Amino acid sequence: KNQVEQSPQSLIILEGKNCTLQCNYTVSPFSNLRWYKQDTGRGPVSLTIMTFSENTKSNGRYTATLDADTKQSSLHITASQLSDSASYICVVSGGDKIIFGKGTRLHILP
Amino acid sequence: DADVTQTPRNRITKTGKRIMLECSQTKGHDRMYWYRQDPGLGLRLIYYSFDVKDINKGEISDGYSVSRQAQAKFSLSLESAIPNQTALYFCATSPGQLGAFYGYTFGSGTRLTVV
Numbered sequence: 693k694n695q696v697e698q699s700p701q702s703l704i705i706l707e708g709k710n711c712t713l714q715c716n717y718t719v720s721p722f723s724n725l726r727w728y729k730q731d732t733g734r735g736p737v738s739l740t741i742m743t744f745s746e747n748t749k750s751n752g753r754y755t756a757t758l759d760a761d762t763k764q765s766s767l768h769i770t771a772s773q774l775s776d777s778a779s780y781i782c783v784v785s786g787g788d789k790i791i792f793g794k795g796t797r798l799h800i801l802p
Numbered sequence: 803d804a805d806v807t808q809t810p811r812n813r814i815t816k817t818g819k820r821i822m823l824e825c826s827q828t829k830g831h832d833r834m835y836w837y838r839q840d841p842g843l844g845l846r847l848i849y850y851s852f853d854v855k856d857i858n859k860g861e862i863s864d865g866y867s868v869s870r871q872a873q874a875k876f877s878l879s880l881e882s883a884i885p886n887q888t889a890l891y892f893c894a895t896s897p898g899q900l901g902a903f904y905g906y907t908f909g910s911g912t913r914l915t916v917v
Contacts, residue, residue: 701842726905735806735892735908736845781844783905794844 694719696784696793704799709772713796715765715782719789727756727767728781730795736781739767772800805829808893808909815883815916823878823912825893832897834876835906836860836868839890848891851876883916890914 696717705711717725724743728736740749740756742765749756753770769776777800782793806827815821825834836848847860849868857868865887867879880887890913894906 733911733913735894735910736906737908738905741905792845794842 694784694786694789694791696782696791698780698782698793698796700796701794702797702799704801705772707772707774707800707802711769711772711798713767713769713780713782713798715767715784715793717763717765717782717784717791717793719763719784719786719791721786722760722763723785723787725756725758725765726783726785727754727765728783730779730781732778739780769798774800774802776800804910805907806893806895806909808891808912810912811910812913813915815914817884817916819883821880821883821914823880823891823893823914825876825878825909827874827876827893827895827907829895829907830873831895831907832873833895834870835894835896836866836876836878837892837894838862839892839911845892848878880914880916883914885916888914888916 699714726741727739730736740751742758744760755768758765779795779797781795784791809824832853835850837845839845846862848866851857851870854870869877890911892911893909896906897904
């Protein structure tokens with residue numbers, strides 16, 4: 693069954709700290725994996741996209757990694773800011789399928 | 803102006819009423835989608851359209867219908883709203899062909915409450 697599992701469901705950290713969000717998938721065939729950021733009351737916005745041959749991709753303080761062999765991805769946030777408080781959604785595409793994870797809710801405390 | 807505009811942003815309606823959610827886009831994308839988001843369940847696909855003459859059901863289409871009035875407009879209707887259709891609804895667009903690679907552009911969502 694094609695699935696995308698994200699962990700943790702929610703996370704609370706202090707401003708300035710780093711954190712890592714996880715995404716495991718069983719989607720096959722695999723085309724690409726994308727991380728979205730969704731602010732409260734807004735639509736998701738793409739942060740990064742990774743294809744099979746890419747291991748790491750950065751977007752400012754966000755760094756995504758992909759291990760296509762173990763079918764795992766992570767999103768690392770460095771020096772968190774209050775504006776990082778949001779849901780982060782992992783989306784895996786392959787063939788004619790686009791599978792959404794349920795997201796990780798991140799809260800940054802001042 | 804936003805690339806993908808949804809109206810209304812918020813709506814409260816009564817059980818049994820017909821309601822239409824509208825979506826318009828200025829991206830020039832062929833593909834448009836309607837998703838529903840519920841707490842703890844993530845985004846689920848209701849309907850999608852690859853062009854004006856193409857409409858396809860998603861995983862949770864029961865109780866919903868759609869109309870693609872033009873390349874830029876895609877509306878979602880609830881013929882007879884029920885309380886478990888209370889949710890956040892998103893319209894999204896993507897380019898044709900390599901849509902999955904280029905990802906979605908989402909609207910800001912419509913929060914629908916059925917009482």
